[in-house]
Amino acid sequence: MTDHLHLAVALDGAGWHPAAWREPVARAGELFTARYWAGLVAEAERGLLDFVTIEDGFGLQSTLDDGHDGRVDQVRGRLDAVLLAASIAPLTSHIGLVPTATTTHTEPFHVAIGIATLDHVSQGRAGWRPQVSPRASDAAHFGRRSFPPLDPAALDERHVRDLFEEAGDAVEVARRLWDSWADDAEIRDVATGRFLDRDKLHYIDFRGRWFSVKGPSITPRPPQGQPVVTALAHARVPYEFAARNADIVYVTPRDRDHAAAIAGEIRGIPGGGGTVRIFADLVVFLGHSAQEAAERKARLDELDGAAYDSDALIFTGTAEELADLLLDWRGAGIEGYRLRPGAVPYDLKAIARGVTAALRRRGAFRHAYEAATLRGLLGLPRPANRYEEASTT
Amino acid sequence: MASSTAGARRRVHLAAHFPGVNNTTVWADPRSGSQIDFASFVHLARTAERGRFDFFFLAEGLRLRELKGRIHDLDVAGRPESLTVLAALAAVTDRLGLAATVNTTFNEPYELARRLATLDHLSAGRAAWNVVTTSDAFTGENFRRGGYLDRADRYTRAAEFVQLARTLWDSWPPGAVAADQESGVFVRPGAIGEVRHEGAQFNVHGHFNVPRSPQGHPVIIQAGDSDEGREFAAATADVIFSRHGTLEDGRAFYADVKRRLARYGREPGDLKIMPAATYALGDTDAEAAEHAAEIRRQQVSPQTAIAFLEQIWGRDMSAHDPEGPLPDVEPDLEGGVSQGRVQVADRAAVVARWRSVAREKGLSIRDLVIEMTGRQSFVGSPQTVARQIEEFVTAEAADGFILVPHLTPGGLDDFVDRVVPLLQERGVFREEYEGVTLRDHLGLRAPGRAA
Incomplete structure (x- = not known):
């Protein structure tokens, strides 16, 4: 059991390659329908994957670092990821659902009750990927703050630090709100006429630089107690954010040594670095042979007019080769993977069918879902409520 | 059709x-x-x-x-x-x-x-x-x-x-x-x-x-x-x-x-x-009327009756018996005891109306609240x-x-x-x-x- 890898898949549009929508099997005209997404997640669930993530953002996808690029040959537009995850919940039964929700321009209270609600409607399968929104163009969609245009080559360190500090506060608020109702706060005591035991409801009284939130939540404690918080991180500041606030961090090693170095750095961060689960992100293009996989990517590159590049390592090869790589990196401290399918549905199917089968042959992946909640699948216990005495839980 | x-x-x-x-x-x-x-x-x-x-x-x-x-x-x-x-x-x-x-x-x-x-x-x-x-x-x-x-x-x-x-x-x-x-x-x-x-x-x-x-x-x-x-x-x-x-x-x-x-x-x-x-x-209509009265009683528990009275009067009324008569207590016109709901607009007028209905029909606190709120x-x-x-x-x-x-x-x-x-x-x-x-x-x- 403990030898099993954790495997997630990151869903975004027609896949991570910008020309993926042009594959004949891509169902490009259905990207904004519930049916399309339900089909993708059903495929992932048939493969017994731990969870899916869903990307989101407050601006159009772009080839520019900041702002609309005006391109018409790539997918533009996306649905709200939390709502998308919720619409999939009743149609699935075991797989975790982890939408992205931005912390920069949103209300922490709304995000917290949205994720709590996702946990209720999925009966304990919700996660959250908090994401910062550094772009000036996104900020202009809200008009409450103005940011400098984003230039990855010359990051404004204070701006970045502020965004992640704010994200940390947003996660803290969410975690407190999720605990602000004891599990047994609802008493329905006819004798005293009380529906609630108000002593089991807690003001969170959060005060921070960006917001203050009084609480308690309006939504009872989620089934998991605390939905699973996950974060993508590429550098020191986000590593610290993830270590301190998240249950899972997605990292982007270039190779095994790099993976070991990143894992070592995260493990050394006080206040959570020792316990956060470390997953590696990989973009995958699969094929029956390594050559076929490489040709698939090359064909898409040609359609797009540029060689696809990514923050994560791009893997092209067979399911067997990928399974070997995944197990190899495990020795470097990687406990699970979030695979980004290059093109959907092809690479999603190849992951859910081929890669899982290859891992099973190596004794490294489940044969059946062993738990009904996402925390259960990840081996995370249901946490005690921070506001309740240990003796009462 | x-x-x-x-x-x-x-x-x-x-x-x-x-x-x-x-x-x-x-x-x-x-x-x-x-x-x-x-x-x-x-x-x-x-x-x-x-x-x-x-x-x-x-x-x-x-x-x-x-x-x-x-x-x-x-x-x-x-x-x-x-x-x-x-x-x-x-x-x-x-x-x-x-x-x-x-x-x-x-x-x-x-x-x-x-x-x-x-x-x-x-x-x-x-x-x-x-x-x-x-x-x-x-x-x-x-x-x-x-x-x-x-x-x-x-x-x-x-x-x-x-x-x-x-x-x-x-x-x-x-x-x-x-x-x-x-x-x-x-x-x-x-x-x-x-x-x-x-x-x-x-x-x-x-x-x-x-x-x-x-x-x-x-x-x-x-x-x-x-x-x-x-x-x-x-x-x-x-x-x-x-x-x-x-x-x-x-x-x-x-x-x-x-x-x-x-x-x-x-x-x-x-x-x-x-x-x-x-x-x-x-x-039947008669049965429905009976059912309606039952529901209204369920909706206004003794504790809920007092809570309603407190919102109208703008002050603590917890010492009073919900099944007893409306007490001769003046409302707190400046006060307000509830948060997060619509406030009583003209407290004095509402209190006067409630008093007159209670007197006319001889209602207890709870029955008065049922009468005034539940229909x-x-x-x-x-x-x-x-x-x-x-x-x-x-x-x-x-x-x-x-x-x-x-x-x-x-x-x-x-x-x-x-x-x-x-x-x-x-x-x-x-x-x-x-x-x-x-x-x-x-x-x-x-x-x-x-x-």
Whole structure:
């Protein structure tokens, strides 16, 4: 059991390659329908994957670092990821659902009750990927703050630090709100006429630089107690954010040594670095042979007019080769993977069918879902409520 | 279908209100289920869809209510985030409209517009937004900006918010997504419009990132009753959720609001008026009256009676026996003991009225509260209730009703099983859904694109 890898898949549009929508099997005209997404997640669930993530953002996808690029040959537009995850919940039964929700321009209270609600409607399968929104163009969609245009080559360190500090506060608020109702706060005591035991409801009284939130939540404690918080991180500041606030961090090693170095750095961060689960992100293009996989990517590159590049390592090869790589990196401290399918549905199917089968042959992946909640699948216990005495839980 | 003979008859529209966070919802009844389990939402939504209702409706409350400085513990409390639970319901229903109440004070237009457009996509055209405003600093304590909004600016912000949301929805024309794999054109050149909004409440520049949704604009519902609220509804809403329960009040309100429409170039049919309505059924009218009285007693427990009195009197009344007579205690005219709910406007006048009713009828505190607060809109046999509903609609006191059941989740079962078939027989309610979108159900036109 403990030898099993954790495997997630990151869903975004027609896949991570910008020309993926042009594959004949891509169902490009259905990207904004519930049916399309339900089909993708059903495929992932048939493969017994731990969870899916869903990307989101407050601006159009772009080839520019900041702002609309005006391109018409790539997918533009996306649905709200939390709502998308919720619409999939009743149609699935075991797989975790982890939408992205931005912390920069949103209300922490709304995000917290949205994720709590996702946990209720999925009966304990919700996660959250908090994401910062550094772009000036996104900020202009809200008009409450103005940011400098984003230039990855010359990051404004204070701006970045502020965004992640704010994200940390947003996660803290969410975690407190999720605990602000004891599990047994609802008493329905006819004798005293009380529906609630108000002593089991807690003001969170959060005060921070960006917001203050009084609480308690309006939504009872989620089934998991605390939905699973996950974060993508590429550098020191986000590593610290993830270590301190998240249950899972997605990292982007270039190779095994790099993976070991990143894992070592995260493990050394006080206040959570020792316990956060470390997953590696990989973009995958699969094929029956390594050559076929490489040709698939090359064909898409040609359609797009540029060689696809990514923050994560791009893997092209067979399911067997990928399974070997995944197990190899495990020795470097990687406990699970979030695979980004290059093109959907092809690479999603190849992951859910081929890669899982290859891992099973190596004794490294489940044969059946062993738990009904996402925390259960990840081996995370249901946490005690921070506001309740240990003796009462 | 009786539609050919019923051409002249006005059609009834019906919506199902998920039992709310207030004492209308009876939790002490053994049949009362969970307020938060998704199964409860599924039950009520599927019942409403089985009854061919126009839509399912969720209210909003962004802070737990307080009484005397402490969390109010007598009524049901705890609810999901509305749009999230509606998105989940979209997957298990097919035609039912899905309406969320969402505040314009503690949300931002770009974010809310895309969440609403998303719900419309996920439900294939069944989303509705009940636009509410607040200036409440109490609620504001849960949000970034606190109680920033002056009461006088509530509708200014709401109006600008809705207008901006419509601009964002219109910024993708129909058919903007080509998704043409052959030519490689995903989105038609120049289709995604640039939005440049500068107003008193919002400055929003850029590009919306959700394609135009099936309804173009989700259905807009409005619930305010003030003169300002009525004007706002006449200018922008598709449905008014009103509180005018009697035939005379309803007719006056209906005439007033429909009269205002012409000013905005709109037809009477462009705005549907749907008051909230409670009901109690029985095999006979007498049995229904008995049942109605039982429900009212359940709704007003002894503790709830005292809590009501405290809200009206504006002071602590916990020393008094709820089954005893109304005490001779003066109200605290300056005071206020509750937070997070509508405040008593003219305390002295309300107290005088309550006193005179108690004296006249010789009522205990609890019976007085039951008398003053609990009356159901429709009480009778299924035949009586069906006839009353038709009368209201025929008399132009309403276009239909938003039904508020007192039990979760089975509170509409009897209405759908026993009243809906009678309304259908009378030819005033659909036997099958005739369209796909909520706009179809309500007989609303497609929204025009802003110039």
